[in-house]
Amino acid sequence: MPYLMPNVASTGEPASLDDPAIDGVAFAPKVDTLQMRKAILAKLTYAVGKDPAAAKLHDWLRATSLAVRDHVVDRWIASVREAYRTGRKRVYYLSLEFMIGRQLRDVSCNLQLDAVVREALAEIGVDYEAMAELEPDAALGNGGLGRLAACYMESMATLAIAAHGYGIRYDHGLFRQKIADGWQVELPEDWLAFGNPWEFERREVAYEIGFGGTVEASEGWDGAVRHTWKPGDRVLAIAYDTPIVGWRGARVNTLRLWRARAADPIHLEAFNRGDHVGAVADRTRAESISRVLYPSDSTQAGQELRLRQEFFFTSASLQDLVRRHVQQFGDIRSLPDKATIQLNDTHPAIAVAELMRILLDVHALGWDEAWAITRTTINYTNHTLLPEALEMWPVSLMERLLPRHMQIIYAINAKLIADARKRPDCTDGMLSAISLIDEWHGRGVRMGNLAFVGSHKINGVSALHSELMKKTVFKDLGALYPERITNKTNGITPRRWLMQSNPGLARLVRDTIGEGPLDDLEKLSQLAPYAEDAAFRERFMQVKRANKERLAALILEQIGVRVDPAALFDVHVKRIHEYKRQLLNVLETIALYDAIRARPNEDWVPRVKLFAGKAASSYTTAKYIIKLINDVAKVVNSDPATRGLLKVAFLPNYNVSLAQVIIPAADLSEQISTAGMEASGTGNMKFALNGALTIGTLDGANIELRDHIGGENIFIFGLTAEEVEVVRRKGYNPSETIADNPALAAVMESLYAGVYSPDDPSRHRGTVDALRNHDYFLVTADFQAYAETQRKIAALWRNSSDWARKAVINTARSGWFSSDRAIRDYAEEIWGVPTR
Template sequence: MKPTVNKISKSDLKASIDYHLRCSLCKEPLSRENRDLFLSTAFSLRDRMAEKILQTERRYQASQTKRVYYLSLEFLIGRLLGNTLHNLGMFDACRELLTEAGIDIEEVREQENDPGLGNGGLGRLAACFLDSMATLDIAGFGYGIHYEYGLFKQEIDNGYQREKPDNWLADLNPWEIKRTDEKCIIPIYGRIEHFQDRDGGYNPMWLDWKLIVGIPFDIPVAGYGGKTVNWLRLYGAGSSADFDIQIFNEGDYFRAVEQKVASETITKMLYPLDTIKSGKELRLVQEYFLVACALKDIIRRYLKNNENFDRFPDQAAIQMNDTHPSLAVAELMRLLVDEYALPWERAWEITQQTLAYTNHTVLAEALEKWPVALLERVIPRHLQIIHEINHRFLEKVAGRHPGDVDLLRRVSLIQEGETKMVRMAHLALVGSHSVNGVSALHTDILKQDNFSDFYALWPERFVNITNGITQRRWLLEANPRLARLITDTISDAWITDLSQLRLLEPYADQAIFMDEFSGIKRANKQALSKIISDTLWLSIDPDSLFDIHVKRIHEYKRQLLKIMHIIHEYLQIVRGEKTPTVAKTFIFAGKAAPGYWVAKQMIKLIHNVGQVINQDRRIKDAMKVVFLPDYSVSLAEKIIPAADLSEQISMAGQEASGTGNMKFMLNGALTVGTLDGANVEMLEEAGVDNIFIFGLKAEEIADMIKKNTYRSREYYHRFPEIRTVLDAFRDNIFSPDEQGLFQWIYHRMMNNEDPYFHLMDFSPYLQVQDQIEAEYRDSANWTKKTILNVARSGKFSSDRAISDYNHLIWNKKVLNGSL
């Protein structure tokens, strides 16, 4: 049932905005400064949401509803003004009010900084989930870190990525509510003394710790219709005033200040560089800080209405978003055993029944492992608890599988070797009642490969919940022209029930609707062309095919495969082997991790290839190559509605799900992709005629890796199209003034170093691109396919995903397992 949107009159909104101009900003109500209008409008919305938060909390208290706590190191929430106006039913009133004053609402929205609270899909998914929980009236709350600096601002210098500080909090953030009265005191470092209690039992004492203060900042999260407003709680780190004063009174002022600065550094930056020892330690401290603050707060809230922990799993569901919050297992055990004196067995029962784990990757480097020595230094008591969990767990496994030493080695929480490591994914698995993958293919891979031993032990714990995106952000807000057309055609029920888009199918071959649909796509392409022109001084033809590959720069996402296709096509044209029949604009965006050399080389390669092609008069307007810097949520909202073709070409078996693929589908782009992640389910929904699939399947790649049968050098000799492209790298065609710059690509392939199977998938990729070009020339049929993609994207709503979580994990009766 679609929630009723509480409308607000323009006069009431104007009065509120004028009030905040005067009283919050000390400005005249006649101020026409866009920044002033953004802040005063945001303050007006926050006032409304603050009252709604209190109403929502009273409703939760009265019903004693179970609360869901979503722990994530990232929340890529994007700009909030437009999304909040839509969800509160105030967007039209605000737009009309500003228009009457001669002000464009889009210029006001541009004044908001993108919050630097995440990097990519993981954090954006978390943001979508918060929106859906509030819209579905679920008592769901996020816990994260109040980073002062985001990942980085990406600038391009001669084709190279340069990282600049992203101090998104340099300007006033009008959304957050600082809650110093609910701060947490967190112990860290120190040592363990081994004592016995009066009954002779082991009683370890954690001594000489330092203290960190967790200061909460709440950001309201309004569900669509405004009935439910939950919150995202972000913790900033500060130093303990009492601790610092003690040092100060001892006469060491500078050491007191140094302590304060060191404590506050913990939440300075998202993703500190972990290639150095200090950065690795800071990353671990961040993860511990998040779970320690969150669990203290969750328990504090629970104990307001309960005298003991008997009802804790019935009142709290804690979801760990990937391995980053997996220390929640050890921290919850520490709190229950050490601070609340529960017996170990009862504490473990509560921990397992409360916690659940979402896995987001099959990449080995993303399944976190921490050196035992580092945990011993930073959180020595937690290391003790992890060892005890592991000891009891392995005893039970050995009892079920006597003599299977290799199994014990594989499932152990501790990886033996020269440097002993704690396997954080194993900790999360053992300490949870549920583990889920995020697409059908991904979950199958977890069961059959990464976590096959655990699946054999606990098949009932494994579930699949395919990711989703919120249509309020990625259609209603990002593509307002298309949203209006859909609403005018089938009503606005799709805003809270995306399956309603199926009602568009009969319109997929109706001329009037098709004309309007394609006109909206062209308008979106014109808008993106202007952004490209303003940013890069490059003229783009909006009638060209917009072929878009935007995502984090990583080898497995195979930006290189796309570049190789562009080079192949360019060389065909200039050598007279092909007459272009479709003008194409290739658009890239994405950030490379600062220490990831290959990814940064990909950015340089894209720019060099673009420079050669864009300046070659023989090409004229047949091809253009674009790299838009500093990819963000707000930039994605402009790119995605303009896409004709969505590139989802990761090596099969590597992408857990993807959510960018869903956003493109929802906005009427056709997908070219491998059978990877959610592409598999997108194929099932869209139909084989409305998506372009190519390349090896995940099981085929896994078999070749196992047998070690792939030799990229052989493909160079067998296929002239591969040889032509690799020779271009060798011969410096795209680096004439930087000799040898890209020869490393040629040499890697010739040395059989192609771990992501670029060359094996290259010829099938060229074939599917030829098919795409032919189909794009039939504009009516192409438009029909894009409309059907929109109509069949309903499964990929985060509302559906959250309903699945609620049914399969959060409110499922958890039985005590045998392990």
């Protein structure tokens, strides 16, 4: 079902005379408190349908959101018109995840309306903070990947890049995490329960997405063989648009999320026969595609649903952008000149085969021409070196679900192998490694290889990660196409992770060096000399103390643990995974607890060990790590012998909003992944920007963080990526390491004996056995270096002036990690689009 947009290509007029567009950039008009108050009251009455006297906080939230949204729409329309008028090249960003979080503060901040909104609500008698806390997180992501996508969309709007984001409008985002008796419990994330005032449903924008069926070949008028895919199953993709506002309203781009709907919502004949459940079975099956983020793929049904999700949103997005291009420019052959497609990780890799199908079967291009267009238009960001995350779908599943695409993949693979055979250094091993079809594990389609082969550029997300890509997962493909791999180190948006998350620090920065960093974060470097100013350091740490008091209140409210804001807040928040090594942290926590009990008269630094993060629903080991953290917390926090010197807390349901409270309050940032396994990380950047010191391995972007803030202002420990490789290759005996370390041996023994699980003494024996006999992630190998580094941190904490000095330097030298810088790099070196 095509969607015909109103013809705006011929006009460049702004959306209204009160909202001028200058050189395609929309600027926010001035709005006073009276106007905003009237607007909110009008929305409450006419859109929400409530009398102010009877309105609840959630009514005021919706009314306020709609009033602020009105200030977005004119700029949005002006941005679209400007893109059509100029014929600018567009960026299309395909991501299975978008962790956009709460929108009210974000949009108000970027439109410079935050103060006006607060004042208007205060005059009405509405508590802004209490109201804003009711807004649900749009948690359409699992972690860094989805948050990065949100940051990049905001930066593209800030830099006036014409961009569209594409993803899935999940009915339920990543599960809501509850902790029951120390165990993770997954509950539905019902973020749409009260509607979403920020989105616009586009029922007229609907595309058929096919699955299964047959492929028929016929001879075209020119004698060429044409293929027609006749799907056996079809669903509709319905568009929902959310405007993404750039800083100071510079531009408003579109995040288009797809919702799955059945082509026929009910089989009336079956219903009338009395088969009331069967009559809606197809609808239930279709709608399950956009029901839940990351359904478990531990079963065949779950695996098929995951593949359906990926193809569903990729196909709808490609149909949409091709329709837009042909509508405006007429000729599909100019697609690479006017569009660039960025695949955010491997999930949308099927785009290579789907774009080929559209060009071959719908637009009747020849193979060579279609392949040249595909290869020039698509780019691929790799986010992981973990083989399981590169995705490999069984050939049997692909052939059944996407038969035409498998034909295309086979043809691409044949050409790939043929080209490789021409090389003098070609070996059977190289052919096996580069093939799109894995023959060693039950025959599967290597989606990472497909994305690589079908892309113009392939980028890693930190300098180390990009180099490791060349040496590991894409070693042979990189040798075959050496010009394709490049690096684009991740970044974070300062609007959310400084201005909104830490307004006290933002205000201090502005009062000290002016507003320059608000528009260019790298100007934070002007703050560096103030690290030597004792009065400034004191104000800086006062801001940190206020943030810690806020977090302490939240910890008490949520889990009933009382912590001292004067203590060192040692924070480890991220997805729970063995390679991220929360286990290393908790083992050292036990060792510290043992030491405090053994030497109670020593001058111990009071410390709060704070953890948060979700374990994938089918990841049993990660769930046991959460349970272990909570078991340790239960023992430590109830022991009077520690005298408050050590507290352990696990905050449930980690999401963007919770991160915005935790990160500004952190003194120490834990970035302790096994070297060579974290692609980049963005939490490390957020913590440093907010004045936390980092303890970390030389992994991911920690290396660049060290280079920018200085080795003396970060705590690096442990094996390097090269050393990890050597240790694994030679063979590692963790039992010997444990035996040589009395503190670690005592920790292992206490866990094995059930000291921290008296209700079930055997609970953590599996964890201990794994560490003693295998320890792939080298927790025991890095334990001693980690523990020694923690003691150095404690020594520095005692010198409050030196700690504050390093904290200021971390903030001052973090500007390079802005997502604006990262997007400029993409724009200039991959996409070929101008920036503001």
